[in-house]
Amino acid sequence: MATGTALGGHRGPTLRHGGARGPSDTLTVVNQPPINQSRRIVTDLPGPRSKELDTRRTAAVAPGVSSVFPLYIERGEGAILVDVDGNSLIDLGSGIAVASIGHAAPEVVAAVREQIGRFSHTCFMVSPYEGYVAVCEELNARTPGDHEKRSALFNSGAEAVENAVKIARLATGRQAVVVVDHAYHGRTNLTMALTAKNMPYKDRFGPFAPEVYRVATSYPFRDGLDGAEAAARTIAQIETTVGRHNVAALLIEPIQGEGGFIVPARGFLAALSAWCTDAGTLFIADEIQTGFCRTGEWFATEHEGFVPDLVTTAKGIAAGLPLAGVTGPAAIMDAVHEGGLGGTYGGNPVAAAAALAAIEVMRRDDLAGRARTIGAIARTRLDALALETPSIGEVRGRGAMIGIEFVEPGTTVPHAAAVKQVIAACAAQGVLVISCGTFGNVIRLLPPLSISEALLDDGLSVLESAIRDLQA
Numbered sequence: 001m002a003t004g005t006a007l008g009g010h011r012g013p014t015l016r017h018g019g020a021r022g023p024s025d026t027l028t029v030v031n032q033p034p035i036n037q038s039r040r041i042v043t044d045l046p047g048p049r050s051k052e053l054d055t056r057r058t059a060a061v062a063p064g065v066s067s068v069f070p071l072y073i074e075r076g077e078g079a080i081l082v083d084v085d086g087n088s089l090i091d092l093g094s095g096i097a098v099a100s101i102g103h104a105a106p107e108v109v110a111a112v113r114e115q116i117g118r119f120s121h122t123c124f125m126v127s128p129y130e131g132y133v134a135v136c137e138e139l140n141a142r143t144p145g146d147h148e149k150r151s152a153l154f155n156s157g158a159e160a161v162e163n164a165v166k167i168a169r170l171a172t173g174r175q176a177v178v179v180v181d182h183a184y185h186g187r188t189n190l191t192m193a194l195t196a197k198n199m200p201y202k203d204r205f206g207p208f209a210p211e212v213y214r215v216a217t218s219y220p221f222r223d224g225l226d227g228a229e230a231a232a233r234t235i236a237q238i239e240t241t242v243g244r245h246n247v248a249a250l251l252i253e254p255i256q257g258e259g260g261f262i263v264p265a266r267g268f269l270a271a272l273s274a275w276c277t278d279a280g281t282l283f284i285a286d287e288i289q290t291g292f293c294r295t296g297e298w299f300a301t302e303h304e305g306f307v308p309d310l311v312t313t314a315k316g317i318a319a320g321l322p323l324a325g326v327t328g329p330a331a332i333m334d335a336v337h338e339g340g341l342g343g344t345y346g347g348n349p350v351a352a353a354a355a356l357a358a359i360e361v362m363r364r365d366d367l368a369g370r371a372r373t374i375g376a377i378a379r380t381r382l383d384a385l386a387l388e389t390p391s392i393g394e395v396r397g398r399g400a401m402i403g404i405e406f407v408e409p410g411t412t413v414p415h416a417a418a419v420k421q422v423i424a425a426c427a428a429q430g431v432l433v434i435s436c437g438t439f440g441n442v443i444r445l446l447p448p449l450s451i452s453e454a455l456l457d458d459g460l461s462v463l464e465s466a467i468r469d470l471q472a
């Protein structure tokens with residue numbers, strides 16, 4: 001694998017100020033030394049400064065917002081996060097599939113600094129600017145299908161999903177939205193309704209938005225169905241419980257993220273897409289977690305051989321700045337009346353500049369190819385480990401989106417305790433991995449696509465030994 005050209009020894013400029021600041025204080029730009037792309041633990045974890053910050057946090061931050069690791073981050077570069085105690089941690093989660101081009105990529109740092117020095121806000125609905133238009137052009141060109149498209153930009157994934165539903169309802173004149181088991185689409189009121197899992201996302205936060213219907217998905221490890229069988233089951237449920245003429249949109253993640261990195265059986269999504277076309281329903285591909293090279297293609301639906309109607313994007317699009325999009329055929333997007341879509345910050349100029357820089361890095365460094373290489377390396381090791389580990393039920397995924405589902409040995413009973421144990425053991429060694437799954441029993445790997453082979457190997461070795469220790 002090509003090793004991190006995007007990591008190569010850049011200096012992330014940072015602003016530092018000292019003492020009390022008044023209007024005349026100047027901020028000094030200091031160049032920090034590059035962060036060595038290796039793991040290094042110099043204190044107990046969490047270290048004393050992280051502990052101090054955690055005490056302040058407990059007094060100041062609403063506990064409903066929780067964190068997986070109590071390690072407070074001071075800097076990041078490439079695939080390494082450095083905490084406030086000076087520990088260098090390998091990030092195998094990319095802040096949930098966001099830092100795909102690596103932390104503090106110099107191209108993004110430069111683009112953001114340049115843009116924020118010119119202007120940081122006008123509100124595109126008041127005074128437009130080129131960056132917004134250019135991001136829409138990129139989305140139109142890169143999402144599946146070569147038909148004429150339009151895009152609209154928003155702040156978060158949930159907001160993009162909400163807007164995709166608005167567009168689908170208006171364009172079809174129908175109201176029902178069909179979602180599937182294990183789906184995750186966000187935490188706003190409509191997207192809570194669209195999301196499947198109750199705890200922690202929905203519990204006691206209702207009532208939820210109406211006209212949302214949930215049907216079965218394809219989960220080969222648990223349902224044993226091939227794509228055609230699973231699609232027939234799903235379509236029959238829609239037809240009988242909702243009625244095809246009522247469905248505005250079928251909304252689905254091409255690989256389910258929070259729900260457990262569930263890769264549907266081959267043909268499932270294409271069959272649903274064909275049914276949507278026949279029923280006059282829009283197929284909305286939620287590519288928020290899978291998009292932007294993560295699965296080895298620019299978008300995960302490209303693996304499936306069909307073109308979705310609407311595509312929602314966020315996360316990896318802008319290297320950590322808040323940006324999201326909805327992209328669809330001109331005929332559908334043009335149906336919405338003038339002023340019907342928007343928001344104060346959607347497509348913010350600084351986030352747009354970051355996105356354009358990030359997309360250029362993905363293209364230049366062929367990060368989709370890197371994702372395939374990362375996937376091949378990780379799968380070779382994890383598939384071998386699975387053969388000797390009875391508590392691994394399945395290793396699955398595409399490209400650099402890899403899930404390891406844990407079960408009680410010899411059964412398919414979910415084993416969430418194993419996941420907790422492995423994550424804690426990895427964190428203690430300075431490797432950050434995160435979980436997912438309706439049953440909390442899946443470890444998901446989402447490394448920055450720019451990670452070097454050496455760092456990936458080190459991270460995987462720590463993960464392997466944590467999993468082996470389960471049996472010990």
Ligand SMILES: Cc1ncc(COP(=O)(O)O)c(C=O)c1O
Binds near residue numbers: 187287288289
């Ligand atoms: C598939 C999918 N859709 C929507 C969302 C919601 O995105 P956000 O957290 O930016 O609102 C997520 C976030 O994890 C996601 O994975």
